[in-house]
Amino acid sequence: xxxxxxxxxxxxxxxxxxxxxxxxxxxxxxxxxxxxxxxxxxxxxxxxxxxxxxxxxxxxxxxxxxxxxxxxxxxxxxxxxxxxxxxxxxxxxxxxxxxxxxxxxxxxxxxxxxxxxxxxxxxxxxxxxxxxxxxxxxxxxxxxxxxxxxxxxxxxxxxxxxxxxxxxxxxxxxxxxxxxxxxxxxxxxxxxxxxxxxxxxxxxxxxxxxxxxxxxxxxxxxxxxxxxxxxxxxxxxxxxxxxxxxxxxxxxxxxxxxxxxxxxxxxxxxxxxxxxxxxxxxxxxxxxxxxxxxxxxxxxxxxxxxxxxxxxxxxxxxxxxxxxxxxxxxxxxxxxxxxxxxxxxxxxxxxxxxxxxxxxxxxxxxxxxxxxxxxxxxxxxxxxxxxxxxxxxxxxxxxxxxxxxxxxxxxxxxxxxxxxxxxxxxxxxxxxxxxxxxxxxxxxxxxx
Numbered sequence: 001x002x003x004x005x006x007x008x009x010x011x012x013x014x015x016x017x018x019x020x021x022x023x024x025x026x027x028x029x030x031x032x033x034x035x036x037x038x039x040x041x042x043x044x045x046x047x048x049x050x051x052x053x054x055x056x057x058x059x060x061x062x063x064x065x066x067x068x069x070x071x072x073x074x075x076x077x078x079x080x081x082x083x084x085x086x087x088x089x090x091x092x093x094x095x096x097x098x099x100x101x102x103x104x105x106x107x108x109x110x111x112x113x114x115x116x117x118x119x120x121x122x123x124x125x126x127x128x129x130x131x132x133x134x135x136x137x138x139x140x141x142x143x144x145x146x147x148x149x150x151x152x153x154x155x156x157x158x159x160x161x162x163x164x165x166x167x168x169x170x171x172x173x174x175x176x177x178x179x180x181x182x183x184x185x186x187x188x189x190x191x192x193x194x195x196x197x198x199x200x201x202x203x204x205x206x207x208x209x210x211x212x213x214x215x216x217x218x219x220x221x222x223x224x225x226x227x228x229x230x231x232x233x234x235x236x237x238x239x240x241x242x243x244x245x246x247x248x249x250x251x252x253x254x255x256x257x258x259x260x261x262x263x264x265x266x267x268x269x270x271x272x273x274x275x276x277x278x279x280x281x282x283x284x285x286x287x288x289x290x291x292x293x294x295x296x297x298x299x300x301x302x303x304x305x306x307x308x309x310x311x312x313x314x315x316x317x318x319x320x321x322x323x324x325x326x327x328x329x330x331x332x333x334x335x336x337x338x339x340x341x342x343x344x345x346x347x348x349x350x351x352x353x354x355x356x357x358x359x360x361x362x363x364x365x366x367x368x369x370x371x372x373x374x375x376x377x378x379x380x381x382x383x384x385x386x387x388x389x390x391x392x393x394x395x396x397x398x399x400x401x402x403x404x405x406x407x408x409x410x411x412x413x414x415x416x417x418x419x420x421x422x423x424x425x426x427x428x429x430x431x432x433x434x435x436x437x438x439x440x441x442x443x444x445x446x447x448x
Contacts, residue, residue, distance in 0.1 A: 012089070019087040022094065026085035031057070031096065032104055035077045046073070050081065050096070058095040059083070065099060071208065078104040103208075110209070113216055117243055120218065125225045126246040132230040134250060134262065135198045140167045141262055142197030142229070144187045147172035151203045151255045158259035166263065169196055174214075175204040181217035188223040188231070199230050199262055202244060203255040206237040215242040224248055234258040280336060284370075287332060288377060291325055295381060322385055329374060340367055401434035408432075411439065420446040 009017070033050040040046055044063030049056045059081065066072070073079060082100040087093070124130065141159070145151045147170060159166050171187040174180040184202070191197055202224065204215070214220065215235045224231050224247040233248030234255045235241075245251040252258035344363055393399070401407070408417040411428040423429075427442045 011092070015087065015089045015092055019089065022087060023085055028082070029085060029096065030080070030082050032078070032080045035073050035075055035079060038073065038075050040072075048073070048075075050079070058093060059098050060095055061098045061101060065101070069101060073101060080104050113209075113243070116216065116218060117246070120221055120243060120247070125221060130225070132249045134230050134232070138166075138198035138262060140169060140197045142191045142200040143168060143170050144173055144184060144191075144200060144202045145170070145204055145255075146175045149175070149205055151205050154254075154256045155201065155203065155259045158256045159263060162260065162263050176207065176211050176214055180214035181220050184214060185217075185219045185223035188220075188227055192226075192228050195229075197229060199232065200227065201232045201234065201255070201258045201262060202248065203234040203258060204236065205255070206240060212236050212240060212242055215244040220244055221247045232258045232261060280339060284332065284336065287328070291328070292381075294321070295325075295384065318385060318388065322382075325381065326378070329378065333371075333374065336370070337367070398434060401432070406431045406433050 031050055033052050033056075036049045036051050036056065038046065038048040044066060046061040046066055048059055048061070050059050051057075061073075080102050081096065081098045083096045083098040086095055086097045088095060120126065143152060143155060145155075152170060156168070159168065169191075171190065173183040173187050175184070188200065188202070191200055202215075204212070212235055215233075221243045224233070224244055230249045232250045232252055233242075233245045234252040234257065235244055238253035250261060252261055340363055344360060397407070409415065409430045409432060410417055410422075411430050414430075417423065417429070423442050423446050425442050425445050429440050429442065431438050431440055
């Protein structure tokens with residue numbers, strides 16, 4: 001057959017014919033291989049080739065599928081993909097449009113994880129009724145993690161920032177790879193056997209499912225469940241979950257969060273004590289100011305020198321105020337002393353011996369300063385009261401009489417005569433001297 005008699009196709013016609021023949025036949029395909037020639041576009045689409053030891057095929061992973069992956073693929077990953085064959089007409093090339101991608105072997109690993117989770121759940125390893133409460137004031141904290149990773153440094157940094165007087169014991173282990181699960185389980189058992197710590201943190205940083213697999217091993221989960229010591233688990237990132245997390249008494253999203261949880265109660269108590277100390281000092285200062293204002297108000301009152309009865313009442317009021325002030329101060333001292341004793345007891349239960357000793361010294365010094373302040377305050381106010389008493393005594397009419405004066409009284413009415421116009425000749429009077437009284441008679445008419 002010559003070229004002239006053969007059917008002639010345009011490029012587009014042939015391409016469309018091939019496309020119509022191939023695409024329906026390979027609409028659902030599953031491939032496995034190694035990723036190469038990976039290109040990420042600004043649009044979010046990924047283009048790569050999937051190869052084996054003899055061939056390769058182009059693939060495209062559009063953005064709507066790419067964003068659903070737990071981690072982006074990279075060159076060299078061995079993956080399992082599902083998709084459909086598509087012929088790209090403008091270039092005359094075919095490619096796989098990927099609808100699903102997973103790491104090779106990951107599916108089997110996930111299936112194994114779910115099977116193990118279901119089996120352990122039926123045993124009651126994850127039941128809430130078996131969860132132990134965390135100790136509010138742990139003296140010693142145990143950590144099971146790698147000694148070289150960032151996790152232990154993050155935990156130490158948070159603990160030192162929140163409460164410097166802590167005691168930490170690190171039981172170093174491998175956190176991935178062969179033998180890691182055995183080391184982790186053994187470390188938890190050793191802490192329990194020796195009763196070295198009050199609480200245990202089991203932690204590691206983020207990673208893939210394979211990296212975190214040691215914490216899904218039944219041996220580790222059983223050790224966590226059987227632990228007499230409460231366990232805080234922090235495995236991977238916040239979105240990662242392991243079977244150890246389900247069996248632990250508390251799950252923390254990050255190692256730093258685990259460190260914050262373990263010393264939460266201690267930090268709250270310290271904040272409460274500092275706040276209570278400030279409130280007590282403020283209340284005491286307010287009380288002193290109030291009583292000072294009362295005393296100042298009393299000292300500014302005008303004294304009626306000619307009212308002998310009023311002076312006696314005033315002296316009694318001063319004595320009463322002085323007594324009430326002394327009693328109030330003594331009551332406040334007793335109350336504050338009791339509070340100091342209670343705070344000291346709290347500090348004894350919260351801190352190591354060195355920290356307790358420091359708090360005791362501070363409390364003793366504060367109490368001495370408080371006593372000295374109150375003694376000084378009492379002495380100053382007693383001196384003011386003494387001054388008032390002397391002032392009032394100097395205004396006593398009897399003091400005036402001792403200077404040569406006398407007070408005339410009407411003999412019959414016993415009333416004080418304050419004007420000569422009240423008298424006339426032959427009126428009888430009584431003159432009050434400082435040491436007695438004498439009777440007199442007016443012999444002449446008063447004159448001005």
